[in-house]
Amino acid sequence: MKRYNDTTYALLGILTTECRSGYSIKQFIDRSLNHFWKISYGQIYPTLKLIVQEELAEVRTASTPGKPDKNEYYLTSKGIETLKNWLEQPIEQLPIERNEILLKLFFGRYQSHENQILLLQNYKQELEKRYATYLSIEQAIIQHENHDENSDYWLFTLDYGKRTTQAAIDWCEFTLKKLPMG
Structure with a gap:
């Protein structure tokens, strides 16, 4: 085929x-x-x-x-x-993430402490906005008048997004606490 x-x-x-x-x-x-x-x-x-x-x-x-x-x-x-x-085919590879914040943090030693904090705080804020968007999408799917046959599957993918976004928010909080003082 x-x-x-x-x-x-x-x-x-x-x-x-x-x-x-x-x-x-x-x-x-x-x-x-x-x-x-x-x-x-x-x-x-x-x-x-x-x-x-x-x-x-x-x-x-x-x-x-x-x-x-x-x-x-x-x-x-x-x-x-x-x-x-x-x-029905198996996935060919795990997704590869290109994440600018991870790239910048990887070389963070060359960045001011204030900038490191600002970078992580801004990233966390954007993640929180994304999470709020996911919640509103979830409510729209759940409240849709005629429950679509696809709804459960849409909610599964949305749950993945919510969980990974929450994990990234948690990572930001953890990393902000662990950052070495400049």
Whole structure:
């Protein structure tokens, strides 16, 4: 079976939801996947074009009175099989994190003590904002009127984000206490 890049598989997965247009796909990414999987707007349409060329989805034109026509994408049985096949494969590697604060702290000996503290405090504040965002997303999923079949899976990935963010907040607090005095 042909291999595709991860963006292709991500879009195949998104097409299993009610998102059908490039715009609604981008909105979905911004509200959910963007917290753990970045896909730029510039990647969406070329990938959708590939998905259609490969017969993994078909495109239909949707008309709404008073609005321009828009393309909507629907998975084909081949697209669903391709997605299922990919989902059942083991992961190829653990995620590799590129973390600027860790890089700066690694060379922290060359930074003023005040700057080290400021760096960690700012990072902790950003993490706390992220955690608050995760809580609001969680509430939106839980309170959604018609419990979506995907909700439990969305909550699992959200829980991962909450736990790793909380661990990073705890790490900031620990590190701030342990920093050697300048």
